[in-house]
Each structure stands twice: as C-alpha cells, then as structure tokens.
Amino acid sequence: MRGSTSSWILLILIPFLLRRVVFAKIHGNPANEIMTVINNNRTSIKLPKLHDNAGLGCMALQYITECTSNCTSNGTLACKPPEIDITEVYAANCGVELPTVDSVTNHLITCSWNYLSPEEAFSKILGSDKKAGSIIHDKGNVEAGAGFNKAGRHGPYFWCLLFSSGKGNSTFVLEGGKGIEQKTGCFSGGGLTCNSGFRVLEFKLIFLMAIMFFCTFVLL
Ligand SMILES: *[C@@H]1O[C@H](CO)[C@@H](O)[C@H](O)[C@H]1NC(C)=O
Ligand SMILES: *[C@@H]1O[C@H](CO)[C@@H](O)[C@H](O)[C@H]1NC(C)=O
Ligand SMILES: *[C@@H]1O[C@H](CO)[C@@H](O)[C@H](O)[C@H]1NC(C)=O
Numbered sequence: 001m002r003g004s005t006s007s008w009i010l011l012i013l014i015p016f017l018l019r020r021v022v023f024a025k026i027h028g029n030p031a032n033e034i035m036t037v038i039n040n041n042r043t044s045i046k047l048p049k050l051h052d053n054a055g056l057g058c059m060a061l062q063y064i065t066e067c068t069s070n071c072t073s074n075g076t077l078a079c080k081p082p083e084i085d086i087t088e089v090y091a092a093n094c095g096v097e098l099p100t101v102d103s104v105t106n107h108l109i110t111c112s113w114n115y116l117s118p119e120e121a122f123s124k125i126l127g128s129d130k131k132a133g134s135i136i137h138d139k140g141n142v143e144a145g146a147g148f149n150k151a152g153r154h155g156p157y158f159w160c161l162l163f164s165s166g167k168g169n170s171t172f173v174l175e176g177g178k179g180i181e182q183k184t185g186c187f188s189g190g191g192l193t194c195n196s197g198f199r200v201l202e203f204k205l206i207f208l209m210a211i212m213f214f215c216t217f218v219l220l
C-alpha cells in the first residue's frame with residue numbers, strides 16, 4: 001500500500017521536475033540574445049549593427065499576443081494581424097510616445113512547440129520565411145526590436161522581430177524610459193530581464209513541488 005502511494009507521488013512529480021528543467025534553460029533575456037545573433041550575422045558580412053530599440057521590442061512582444069492561437073502542430077504560423085495595428089495599437093499598448101512612432105519596414109515571426117536557443121530560433125526564422133535573409137541583411141534597416149513569449153503552459157514559444165529605418169534613440173521612445181509594463185514575455189533593448197510571467201511560473205512550480213514533498217512525508 002505504502003509502496004504504491006509513493007510511486008503514484010513520484011509519477012505525479014516527474015512531469016513537474018521535467019518542466020523545471022525546461023524553465024531553467026530560459027534565463028537572461030532570449031529577446032536580447034536573438035538581437036545579438038542577428039547583429040553578429042550582420043557584422044560578419046561587414047554590415048552595421050542594428051540599433052536595438054526597446055520600443056520596437058515591446059511592439060514585437062505585442063504582435064505575438066495576436067498570434068498566440070495560430071501556431072500549427074508542426075510549428076508553422078499563419079498569422080496576419082492588420083499592418084496598421086503595429087503602429088496604432090501595439091505602440092499605444094507599450095506606451096511609445098506618439099510623435100516618435102516611425103514606420104515599421106518589416107516584421108518576422110515564428111513559433112515552436114519546444115524551446116529553441118536564440119541561434120536555433122534565428123535558423124527557424126530564416127527557414128520559415130523566404131524573405132527573412134534579405135530583411136536581416138537589408139541596408140535600409142537601421143534598428144530593430146525582438147519579442148519572445150510562451151503562449152500556454154506547454155508552449156508554443158513565439159519569436160517576433162520588427163525592423164525600422166528610423167534613426168536610433170529618437171524613434172519609438174518609451175514614455176518615462178520604460179513605457180507600459182507588459183504582463184508576460186521578454187523584449188529586447190530595455191536592458192531588462194524578462195517580465196514577471198516567467199518568474200511567477202517558476203515560483204508556482206517550486207511552491208507546488210514543496211507541497212508535494214510535504215504530502216509525501218505526511219503520507220509515508
Ligand atoms: C504544417 O501544417 C499546416 C496546416 O496545419 C500545413 O498547411 C503545412 O503544409 C504543414 N507544413 C509542413 C511542413 O508539414
Ligand atoms: C488566426 O487563425 C484564425 C483561424 O484560422 C484566423 O481566423 C485568424 O485570422 C488568425 N489570426 C491572425 C491574426 O491572423
Ligand atoms: C547569416 O544570415 C544569412 C541569411 O541572412 C544566412 O544565410 C547565413 O547562414 C548566416 N550566417 C551565419 C554565420 O549565421
């Protein structure tokens with residue numbers, strides 16, 4: 001009887017332990033990291049780095065929110081939110097100062113049901129959009145921003161990039177330097193780690209595991 005109780009508890013615990021391992025892989029800010037991968041790719045062929053703009057990064061994270069239910073089981077993404085939403089809705093939701101909103105020249109987005117390293121995500125973006133290579137190497141693009149988020153408890157994970165020909169710090173300026181706080185996910189350019197969504201999940205898991213270990217001791 002006791003033996004079977006503890007094996008049940010172990011069976012219940014295993015998925016949680018595995019998820020803990022998956023979460024441990026997401027540290028730092030994957031959105032900043034994919035910008036580094038892109039800029040390394042550009043400088044390797046002597047193109048200037050793209051200015052990493054936090055306003056654009058936040059808008060890329062907003063873009064993801066419109067696509068969270070559109071990732072197919074094979075990791076392709078058919079999602080076409082109205083172009084106008086980028087500068088009219090996402091900018092406002094991020095607290096981008098209105099007069100500093102410039103035009104967004106290109107956007108790239110991809111999804112995956114397992115977590116990809118920033119290098120793998122970059123390859124996935126190149127593989128899922130024929131135009132991606134030329135967008136990344138476009139001389140007209142001066143700045144960019146990246147967003148990263150996880151939609152459900154078990155994924156999918158989303159990566160989105162927005163590009164602009166706007167000049168450096170004077171475009172897509174976040175009000176008060178921080179703009180409106182986003183509930184979940186990560187974006188590049190702000191020097192910030194990811195938003196609370198990820199940390200809350202980690203704490204919840206630790207809390208659940210603590211309860212389960214406690215129950216194990218009470219039962220046995
Ligand atoms: C992935 O799934 C979508 C729809 O579910 C389908 O149209 C597409 O051809 C699939 N792609 C591959 C590479 O299997
Ligand atoms: C997401 O997929 C649904 C169902 O196919 C579609 O109606 C919707 O327009 C898609 N969303 C976007 C933003 O493209
Ligand atoms: C850089 O990006 C291009 C596409 O834009 C790709 O074909 C190439 O393999 C990348 N190079 C490296 C070193 O990642």
Ligand SMILES: *[C@@H]1O[C@H](CO)[C@@H](O)[C@H](O)[C@H]1NC(C)=O
Nearest residue numbers: 051052143167168169170171
């Ligand atoms: C942006 O601002 C930072 C510090 O505020 C400065 O170091 C950097 O040169 C500026 N970049 C541009 C493109 O103006």
